[in-house]
Amino acid sequence: MRYFIxxxxxxxxxxxxxxxRRGDLSRHRPIQIFPDMKRQLKLRPQTANGFFASGLSSQLxxxxxxxxxxPLMVGGNEVYSFEDSPVNTGRVTGxxxxxxxxxxxxTEQRLARGQQRFTIYCAPCHGQIGDGNGITKKIGAMPVVANLHDKRIVELGDGELFYVVSNGRNNMQGYAPQIPVEDRWAIVAYLRALQLSRLGSVEDLAPETRAKLK
Ligand code: HEC
Incomplete structure (x- = not known):
């Protein structure tokens, strides 16, 4: 028993x-066998520094x-690309x-730009009219492409369409690196025009034109 104790x-x-003492804070650096440049001599922001006359590490x-x-000018406001703004994300801020x-x-100009960009970036898969019958389907490279006239897609908000163009969805890749923000919104505007072109009814016509039809 004595030995046991x-x-x-x-x-x-x-x-x-x-x-x-695991979990204790220590001012000594841990022993690192492979340092991998994890620790370097550098100036930390917001600390005092005698090297510069101002005594600051961070310089103005x-x-x-x-x-x-x-920045982009949107409705009289400047929007930078790093901002959490609907312009960049398609989402409500915060x-x-x-x-x-x-x-x-x-505007007419934006729609024209959107049409041109759509033809370059989207038509190869989604087709010139957005029905999902682009060239990639014909050659068998992309057998299933979304029809942009589907009720579900027509009902998505502009922001969600912008999000899909930017970040992709399922089998579709995002186009944020290739297409600048303003052009992506122009594509969304043109996509809306394409969708509307299929959803138009006689009621949309001006009364004079409607009368001529009958
Ligand atoms: C390389 C082919 C390809 C290109 C180019 C492409 N898409 Fe797609 N897109 C797809 C495929 C495939 C889907 C279906 C994704 C899935 O659900 O698997 C899709 C889906 C979508 C959807 C539906 C998303 C959802 O909620 O189901 C939208 C909207 C869309 N694309 C818009 C665009 C626009 C606008 C462009 C041009 C900037 C574009 N796509 C370019 C292949 C492409």
Whole structure:
């Protein structure tokens, strides 16, 4: 029994010595066998630094510095690409809901641009009229392509269409790297025009034209 207590005591002491201080904070760096450049000499932001006359690590940009990126002008506001704005994400700011309407006004010019971009980027798969019968289906490269006139897709908000164009969905890849933000919205506007072209009814015609039909 005496030996048991002795051995037990040694085991407990050993365990405490080896593992007992795990989780403690230490100012000493851990032993690293393969450092892999994880620790480097560098200036940390917001810390004091004697090297510069200002005594700061983070330096202000020199006067006259010009931003690399030009913001988009949307309804009189500047929107940068890093902002959580519906313009960039298709979603309501700070939420996951998609916006119903495009932040850009639909103009004839934008529709023309959208048509041109749609023909370049979407028509190969979705077809010139968006029915999913593009060239990639004919040659058998992409057997199943969504028909953009499907009721479900017509009912998606502008923001969700923008999201699909940007990030893709299921078998479709995203086109954010190839198509700039404003062009993606132009494509959405044109896609709406395509959808509308199939959903038009006699009621949409001006009364004079309707009278001529009858
Ligand atoms: C390489 C072929 C290809 C190209 C190019 C392509 N798509 Fe698609 N797209 C697909 C396929 C395939 C699907 C069906 C995805 C699935 O559900 O598996 C699809 C689905 C969609 C959907 C439906 C998403 C949903 O909720 O089901 C939309 C909207 C769409 N595409 C829009 C576009 C637009 C706009 C462009 C042009 C910027 C484009 N696509 C370019 C192949 C393509």
């Amino acid at each position: 002795l051995i037990f005591g040694v085991v407990v002491l050993g365990a405490v010595l080896i593992a007992g 940009p020199p006067p006259g510095t010009i931003a690399q990126e030009k 939420a996951t809901n998609f916006v119903e309407l495009s932040p850009f006004p639909v």
